[in-house]
Amino acid sequence: MNLKRLLSLTRVGIMSSLQFRLGTFVTLFANLIYLVLVYYLWKAIYASSGTDVVNGMTFSDTMIYLILATALFNFLENFVVWDMSRSIQSGKIALDLLKPMRFRKYTFWSYTGNHVVQFVLTFIPTFIIVMIVTKGAINLGLNLLWFIIATVLALVINYNIEMMVAPICLFTESTWGINIVKETIVLLLSGASIPLAFFPEKARMIVQYLPFRAVYDIPLSMLLGKSGSDTWQGLVSLFGLQLIWLAVLTIAGNIFWNCAVKKVTVNGG
Amino acid sequence: MNGLTGNEAVVMKNVCKDFKVLNRHEGLKGSIRDLFSRDYKTVSAVKDVSMTVNRGEIIGYLGPNGAGKSTTIKMMTGVLEPTSGEILVNGKVPYKNRTENCENIGVVFGQRSQLWWALPLVESFKLLRDIYMVPQKDYEGMIELYRSLVDLESILHKPVRQMSLGQRTLSDILAAFIHNPPVVFLDEPTIGLDVSMKAKIRELILGLNKEKNTTVILTTHDMGDVDALCRRIVIIDKGMKIYDNDIDHLKNYFGSYRTLKLKLADDTWEEMLIDEKTTDVMDVIMARQKETKIKDVKILEISTEDVIKKIYEGSSK
Numbered sequence: 001m002n003l004k005r006l007l008s009l010t011r012v013g014i015m016s017s018l019q020f021r022l023g024t025f026v027t028l029f030a031n032l033i034y035l036v037l038v039y040y041l042w043k044a045i046y047a048s049s050g051t052d053v054v055n056g057m058t059f060s061d062t063m064i065y066l067i068l069a070t071a072l073f074n075f076l077e078n079f080v081v082w083d084m085s086r087s088i089q090s091g092k093i094a095l096d097l098l099k100p101m102r103f104r105k106y107t108f109w110s111y112t113g114n115h116v117v118q119f120v121l122t123f124i125p126t127f128i129i130v131m132i133v134t135k136g137a138i139n140l141g142l143n144l145l146w147f148i149i150a151t152v153l154a155l156v157i158n159y160n161i162e163m164m165v166a167p168i169c170l171f172t173e174s175t176w177g178i179n180i181v182k183e184t185i186v187l188l189l190s191g192a193s194i195p196l197a198f199f200p201e202k203a204r205m206i207v208q209y210l211p212f213r214a215v216y217d218i219p220l221s222m223l224l225g226k227s228g229s230d231t232w233q234g235l236v237s238l239f240g241l242q243l244i245w246l247a248v249l250t251i252a253g254n255i256f257w258n259c260a261v262k263k264v265t266v267n268g269g
Numbered sequence: 270m271n272g273l274t275g276n277e278a279v280v281m282k283n284v285c286k287d288f289k290v291l292n293r294h295e296g297l298k299g300s301i302r303d304l305f306s307r308d309y310k311t312v313s314a315v316k317d318v319s320m321t322v323n324r325g326e327i328i329g330y331l332g333p334n335g336a337g338k339s340t341t342i343k344m345m346t347g348v349l350e351p352t353s354g355e356i357l358v359n360g361k362v363p364y365k366n367r368t369e370n371c372e373n374i375g376v377v378f379g380q381r382s383q384l385w386w387a388l389p390l391v392e393s394f395k396l397l398r399d400i401y402m403v404p405q406k407d408y409e410g411m412i413e414l415y416r417s418l419v420d421l422e423s424i425l426h427k428p429v430r431q432m433s434l435g436q437r438t439l440s441d442i443l444a445a446f447i448h449n450p451p452v453v454f455l456d457e458p459t460i461g462l463d464v465s466m467k468a469k470i471r472e473l474i475l476g477l478n479k480e481k482n483t484t485v486i487l488t489t490h491d492m493g494d495v496d497a498l499c500r501r502i503v504i505i506d507k508g509m510k511i512y513d514n515d516i517d518h519l520k521n522y523f524g525s526y527r528t529l530k531l532k533l534a535d536d537t538w539e540e541m542l543i544d545e546k547t548t549d550v551m552d553v554i555m556a557r558q559k560e561t562k563i564k565d566v567k568i569l570e571i572s573t574e575d576v577i578k579k580i581y582e583g584s585s586k
Contacts, residue, residue: 008399
């Protein structure tokens with residue numbers, strides 16, 4: 001393991017992302033519109049329910065959760081599937097395969113710089129705004145540390161989910177449809193669009209053990225002190241779930257990639 | 270493999286590569302049928318190619334479009350696995366030790382860039398230095414060498430996206446040499462470039478080859494590249510090797526061919542290729558003179574371009 005390689009890739013990623021600062025502002029603006037929509041939608045839901053607390057969450061709990069989920073989405077979002085299908089179609093993948101690093105590792109570290117930039121430019125400002133608007137509804141203590149650890153794990157798990165889908169492109173040459181399906185599944189089952197607390201009891205039982213939850217629900221629960229993350233026992237089980245899925249997906253992704261890479265035919269030239 | 274002297278950079282023995290391709294059908298109906306089709310055919314892109322490239326050589330790897338050149342290059346770089354046969358690059362099997370192999374090769378695909386598009390060139394160089402774990406001293410030495418070969422200052426701090434095609438290709442070649450690999454593959458490095466840029470790039474390749482004794486495997490369609498760089502050429506067509514020898518030998522091969530150039534009354538030059546074994550040059554001139562006025566006559570030795578054309582045409586008959 002050569003740390004210098006990884007840091008260098010991250011550094012270049014940060015510099016590249018900063019070249020596209022307009023994109024960041026557009027993202028913030030788009031978020032604003034989305035959140036206005038979410039605000040009125042949930043306001044209507046709470047108004048029609050007749051109670052202040054639905055499924056153990058107040059209106060402001062839900063809003064904080066969803067705003068932070070959106071910010072987390074911007075931070076975790078990567079374009080592994082799009083980029084890979086484009087580089088397979090154009091044949092550029094040959095150049096990435098010719099780097100003296102394992103491809104999965106190389107690709108992951110070429111995205112980290114972008115994640116760092118997004119964290120600083122979208123997640124932190126959103127978090128601060130939420131803090132100001134709610135006058136400090138989020139507890140600032142050890143939960144921040146758990147959140148950061150859980151987010152890093154979520155980042156790797158999310159990358160692994162992407163890398164379970166991206167190599168399909170080597171077989172089909174196009175992943176547009178598959179990627180849309182994947183994005184919808186991840187956003188729904190991870191709790192990024194609807195808090196998991198709102199799922200029907202039976203669905204929640206299943207979703208609770210799926211890897212998608214480890215991407216959004218677990219880090220956010222840790223930040224907000226929900227899902228038992230305020231007890232040691234709860235913390236251990238949440239981190240345990242993340243680590244198990246991390247291991248499973250990494251191993252499965254490696255196996256899948258090693259099979260898929262044999263399929264490389266490399267277009268053009 | 271036996272009989273290696275240790276001086277070989279690349280050894281290929283009876284290498285074949287087959288691709289499985291779905292038999293596509295025409296029209297909308299056909300496209301729908303293809304969704305469920307299991308009707309594959311096997312296409313042989315490379316058939317039984319053997320060759321040896323020695324250290325420090327620059328070889329021209331030629332062939333018409335679709336001959337299997339790029340497939341061969343991709344097998345040598347380890348991106349593709351040969352269906353059968355053996356390949357050794359720097360003494361190792363490329364596709365089995367891909368990451369290791371990558372440390373010892375440099376690759377330029379003329380139509381693609383490995384540079385970081387948004388950033389100044391120097392950032393790509395620094396990143397490649399770290400990825401290939403090049404010691405700082407060696408890196409600086411390489412940059413010094415680049416300075417002596419090309420006008421580095423004009424491109425080093427320029428973002429890659431603002432470069433002209435020529436500058437970008439030049440930069441890509443420099444990037445491929447940064448870790449001083451023993452073998453470099455250049456796949457059509459001069460494609461789309463103007464005459465003076467082509468000359469610069471050829472000079473650069475020659476310079477790097479001389480300074481670092483780098484083995485260069487070059488594919489190109491530009492015979493100017495071949496004349497300027499290669500002493501030996503290998504030609505493949507339809508996946509089979511059809512020529513492997515010195516470039517001088519190649520010309521002897523078609524030694525009886527002459528290029529005849531005639532300047533006509535309207536000051537245009539007419540050019541034809543004549544095989545002296547079968548046709549007498551004087552007869553051609555006289556026959557032409559009966560039809561039109563000839564102002565000037567030139568008889569030239571066959572050009573590499575014509576030789577290659579002859580070979581391509583010959584093999585496709």
